[in-house]
Amino acid sequence: MLVIGIAGGTGCGKTTVVNQIVEELPQNEVGVISQDSYYHDLAHLTKEERGKVNFDHPNSIDFDLMIAHLEELRNGKPIEKPIYSFVEETRLDDTITVHPRKVIIVEGILVLSNPKLREMFDIKIYVHADSDERLIRRLQRDIKERGHDLEKVLHRYQTAVKPMHQQFIEPSKEFADLIIPNNHYNTVAVDMVRTIINENLG
Ligand SMILES: Nc1ncnc2c1ncn2[C@@H]1O[C@H](COP(=O)(O)OP(=O)(O)O)[C@@H](O)[C@H]1O
Numbered sequence: 001m002l003v004i005g006i007a008g009g010t011g012c013g014k015t016t017v018v019n020q021i022v023e024e025l026p027q028n029e030v031g032v033i034s035q036d037s038y039y040h041d042l043a044h045l046t047k048e049e050r051g052k053v054n055f056d057h058p059n060s061i062d063f064d065l066m067i068a069h070l071e072e073l074r075n076g077k078p079i080e081k082p083i084y085s086f087v088e089e090t091r092l093d094d095t096i097t098v099h100p101r102k103v104i105i106v107e108g109i110l111v112l113s114n115p116k117l118r119e120m121f122d123i124k125i126y127v128h129a130d131s132d133e134r135l136i137r138r139l140q141r142d143i144k145e146r147g148h149d150l151e152k153v154l155h156r157y158q159t160a161v162k163p164m165h166q167q168f169i170e171p172s173k174e175f176a177d178l179i180i181p182n183n184h185y186n187t188v189a190v191d192m193v194r195t196i197i198n199e200n201l202g
């Protein structure tokens with residue numbers, strides 16, 4: 001199994017890049033695990049309390065479960081991936097069965113900052129976009145898709161997203177084998193990653 005880790009700050013385009021990579025590959029050969037699915041279950045907190053959680057700190061992620069799941073997949077076993085709701089800001093009761101694949105892509109803001117997880121990646125990629133681009137994209141996405149208002153997005157950006165990016169995410173760039181510039185759509189880089197994957201599948 002080939003395991004590819006893709007990190008980068010919020011709004012840099014990780015999900016978009018992953019979708020573009022996967023789009024033209026055989027569906028049953030490639031699987032995706034997103035760090036977003038592994039936020040700790042916050043069902044015991046009220047909605048107001050959940051609103052105050054720092055979702056950009058490594059402690060907000062259940063890395064133990066994420067690593068255990070990746071190990072299971074590498075051992076040829078299926079996993080029950082949690083489902084996280086960004087609107088409710090907690091895990092849902094349901095899970096999704098993910099089967100082992102020849103290629104697994106693991107994406108998320110902090111996936112290169114966790115040493116144990118990082119060691120499991122055969123290829124480490126960091127997607128870069130300037131912070132102003134990322135903030136604009138984040139504002140548009142969170143208001144449109146995650147039910148947040150302008151004030152909430154900006155407050156969270158200043159108090160958690162930006163400082164955690166500087167402390168944990170940006171420094172993890174040094175572990176990358178490949179940095180994808182993504183201020184603009186980067187089809188060349190996407191094609192290159194797809195070529196590497198195809199070589200492994202073939
Ligand atoms: N290169 C790009 N140029 C313009 N918009 C982009 C680009 N890449 C992604 N986006 C948009 O930015 C938003 C955040 O992208 P997404 O892939 O969800 O980022 P991430 O997963 O890193 O948070 C989405 O609305 C997406 O359509």
Ligand SMILES: O=c1ccn([C@@H]2O[C@H](COP(=O)(O)O)[C@@H](O)[C@H]2O)c(=O)[nH]1
Binds near residue numbers: 014039055090
């Ligand atoms: O309930 C939540 C949990 C997380 N977030 C934010 O999500 C981003 C990470 O996801 P990306 O898709 O990489 O942007 C992180 O910056 C958290 O602040 C959230 O808004 N709500």
